[in-house]
Amino acid sequence: MTPEQPKYKTSDEVDFVVVGSGAAGGIITKELSENGFRVVVLEQGPYLTEADFTHNEIKVLNEDLLTNHPKLQPNTFRKTPDEKAKPQRALVYGRLVGGTSVHFTANFWRFHEIDFVERSKVGPIAGTGFTDWPITYADLEPYYTKVEWEIGVSGLAGASPFDPPRSKPYPMPPLPTKCSGVIFEQAARKLGWHPFPAPMAILSQPRAGRSACINCGFCLAFGCEVGAKSSSLATAVRMAEKTGRCEIRPDSYVHRIELDGNGRATGAVYFDEQRNVHLQKAKAVVICANGAETPRLLLLSANKQFPNGLANSSGLVGKYLMLNSGGISMGVFDEPLNDYKGFAVSRILHDFYELDAQKVGFYGGGGMDARFDVTPINFALGSLPPGTPRWGKEFKATLAHNFTRTMEIFGHGTSLPLETNSFSLDPDLKDAWGLPALRMTYKDHPDDLKLANWLNARGLELLDAAGAKQKWNFPAQEQQFAVHLLGTCRMGNDPKTSVINSDHRTHDVKNLFLCDGSSLVTSGRGQPTMTIEALAFRAADRIRALAKRGELSS
Amino acid sequence: MDLNRRDFILRSCSRFTAVWLSAHWPALLSAASHARNAAQTPAAAKLGFFTPDEAKEIDALTARIIPSDGTPGAHEAGVVYFIDRALTSFAIDDQKTYREGLPDVQARTHELYPSLDKFSAATPEQQDDILRSLDAQTTAAANRRPNRPRAAGQTFFETLRTHTVVAFLLDPDAGGDPNGVGWKVIGREREHMFQPPFGYYDKNYPGWQPANTATDKTKS
Numbered sequence: 001m002t003p004e005q006p007k008y009k010t011s012d013e014v015d016f017v018v019v020g021s022g023a024a025g026g027i028i029t030k031e032l033s034e035n036g037f038r039v040v041v042l043e044q045g046p047y048l049t050e051a052d053f054t055h056n057e058i059k060v061l062n063e064d065l066l067t068n069h070p071k072l073q074p075n076t077f078r079k080t081p082d083e084k085a086k087p088q089r090a091l092v093y094g095r096l097v098g099g100t101s102v103h104f105t106a107n108f109w110r111f112h113e114i115d116f117v118e119r120s121k122v123g124p125i126a127g128t129g130f131t132d133w134p135i136t137y138a139d140l141e142p143y144y145t146k147v148e149w150e151i152g153v154s155g156l157a158g159a160s161p162f163d164p165p166r167s168k169p170y171p172m173p174p175l176p177t178k179c180s181g182v183i184f185e186q187a188a189r190k191l192g193w194h195p196f197p198a199p200m201a202i203l204s205q206p207r208a209g210r211s212a213c214i215n216c217g218f219c220l221a222f223g224c225e226v227g228a229k230s231s232s233l234a235t236a237v238r239m240a241e242k243t244g245r246c247e248i249r250p251d252s253y254v255h256r257i258e259l260d261g262n263g264r265a266t267g268a269v270y271f272d273e274q275r276n277v278h279l280q281k282a283k284a285v286v287i288c289a290n291g292a293e294t295p296r297l298l299l300l301s302a303n304k305q306f307p308n309g310l311a312n313s314s315g316l317v318g319k320y321l322m323l324n325s326g327g328i329s330m331g332v333f334d335e336p337l338n339d340y341k342g343f344a345v346s347r348i349l350h351d352f353y354e355l356d357a358q359k360v361g362f363y364g365g366g367g368m369d370a371r372f373d374v375t376p377i378n379f380a381l382g383s384l385p386p387g388t389p390r391w392g393k394e395f396k397a398t399l400a401h402n403f404t405r406t407m408e409i410f411g412h413g414t415s416l417p418l419e420t421n422s423f424s425l426d427p428d429l430k431d432a433w434g435l436p437a438l439r440m441t442y443k444d445h446p447d448d449l450k451l452a453n454w455l456n457a458r459g460l461e462l463l464d465a466a467g468a469k470q471k472w473n474f475p476a477q478e479q480q481f482a483v484h485l486l487g488t489c490r491m492g493n494d495p496k497t498s499v500i501n502s503d504h505r506t507h508d509v510k511n512l513f514l515c516d517g518s519s520l521v522t523s524g525r526g527q528p529t530m531t532i533e534a535l536a537f538r539a540a541d542r543i544r545a546l547a548k549r550g551e552l553s554s
Numbered sequence: 555m556d557l558n559r560r561d562f563i564l565r566s567c568s569r570f571t572a573v574w575l576s577a578h579w580p581a582l583l584s585a586a587s588h589a590r591n592a593a594q595t596p597a598a599a600k601l602g603f604f605t606p607d608e609a610k611e612i613d614a615l616t617a618r619i620i621p622s623d624g625t626p627g628a629h630e631a632g633v634v635y636f637i638d639r640a641l642t643s644f645a646i647d648d649q650k651t652y653r654e655g656l657p658d659v660q661a662r663t664h665e666l667y668p669s670l671d672k673f674s675a676a677t678p679e680q681q682d683d684i685l686r687s688l689d690a691q692t693t694a695a696a697n698r699r700p701n702r703p704r705a706a707g708q709t710f711f712e713t714l715r716t717h718t719v720v721a722f723l724l725d726p727d728a729g730g731d732p733n734g735v736g737w738k739v740i741g742r743e744r745e746h747m748f749q750p751p752f753g754y755y756d757k758n759y760p761g762w763q764p765a766n767t768a769t770d771k772t773k774s
Binding site: 054055056057058059063156159174176177178179181182183189196197214215216217218333335336337338339340341342376377379380390391392393395396399400404 | 685689727
């Protein structure tokens, strides 16, 4: 926490309240405060810093040091709307300053041109909400470039023949190539595929006062202790703080957006750490609370004017949830890879980004990467070949042999938007603050599962070409656990079929904006954070323009 | 850069703001250092949850989960002491599982080998038979994604197995066995930073080069 942060009074009507300090909230806050606006960020989680991060798997993975806590914030799950949802942990997100960007893998490819116009290209898909975005790749391109240069992405421009056009190369070369990357690259080329260095939001060189990656090996799910991972915490939040106009207020759990009699947002109501309730007044509100908590906050903010939830005249708040389909294949090799060293991913390929539905028999497409992202404990508990004894001499021997010799092929792909897949308020379960808990309803579209199995088969094909001594994967299963939280307040031109317009402004409330994974119209092929951040840069530009034109003041 | 991870962690402790976090951290570190000290001087070890007799049984059980064969196992890593501390700190919710589970193990021991009343009195072969009878699951768990929740409502054996693995493999510089016995066994180097080449396959890697288009096949 920097000393130059202002302390705004809650009664002081600041220019913007931003709810959430993650991938989108951090960038919007940075952009607005750098442009002269006074911003208060209400972040439900604590303000931890690099010195607080640890390699302790119990703290991080089992006790949710960085993430939403299932005891404080329980949720329920069901597959279809006609079922009664049962308590079951169904989602994880970063709950701290910097949000999920603190603990993510940092895979940072751009969406391709097709992602924004795919419905027009492939036609309608019955029973789904598959539709085009109101913006195109070209609209977003300058903002992807901003993310790469201002937040910090390592990569190699022009290395993939499938890459969309770009206005500038990456600011830094790719990270080192791991053994999994070498194996992946050589095998993929044997198969005629086009592997390339993974674009990663991790510094390959020191930059802007931050260290380059030291390859410590605790990356996915952990906070970076040297600030090399380009989280909002390490980047945008600190840039915002430097302006002297931004106050980051941690441990502030927003549970209602207030409206005045004219239907304008007047501020955000939140619990502080002692559970006292405050209203922070603001001229405009930007919610960046993620694809689960953003719709939940709107639903919690129902009032006389919006009995079904704030900004929910479309009835679509919380709906069209997409998680990204995918599957993992595992391979064991003769010699040590030591792939536990370093970040997770060094090689990817996009040969299967657009599959021909006529040929494969389903809609979809995906990317593939080579990775190792499991910690020693998780490896021992879940990454040994099927049939390995779970204890005893052979368990120990296999564990000792395989830990340094295993790699994963991760296929990540599309999820179709279904109206029945959603986040909503559970009618019975409450969180520790007495507020209705999140209820997740999710059942993969059959095509999503077919895609996952198809990608799994490619994973085995690649491991075969690589000469893996052992290889296996698991048949795709219906997903019941969400990491990517996408599509739940979708963007669109028609107020009847979308929640926000292409300026990220809600159709219903003029000075209320939403930007995070909830804004996405389609799922991309996984790795959504890069696009969420590009959207955030663009949204901030649009919001700034509206404010300068006086459209946000009453 | 200061590479002393223990100092780093301890220093950072004072900066934690969340109450539950600061409440658990010292316990975790204490569990680890206790396990180390106990492993070095077993006679002087203090137990917080188990009685000495119970500890002997748990030590015998964990020693069959990760046996001491050519390399050190759960016994040498002081796993029983880690679990003992865990059950009075971060794993306090599992006390009941142990209180009820251990008598069940003894009952099963007696059932299979009527002349025996204690698991620890059985031969290693007999002990493995007893564990096999307790281990209902036979296939490897598929729940392997790092940020996916682990299965809840586990049996005593599954809880014990999980705790044994955790105690054996938790980062030795972040609360695990400070001697790093488990990491040595699996070949996980203990340094806090690494530089390529990392392993065998990247040793002679020439660096990324554009594909030779002659070998390209048509894209799928």
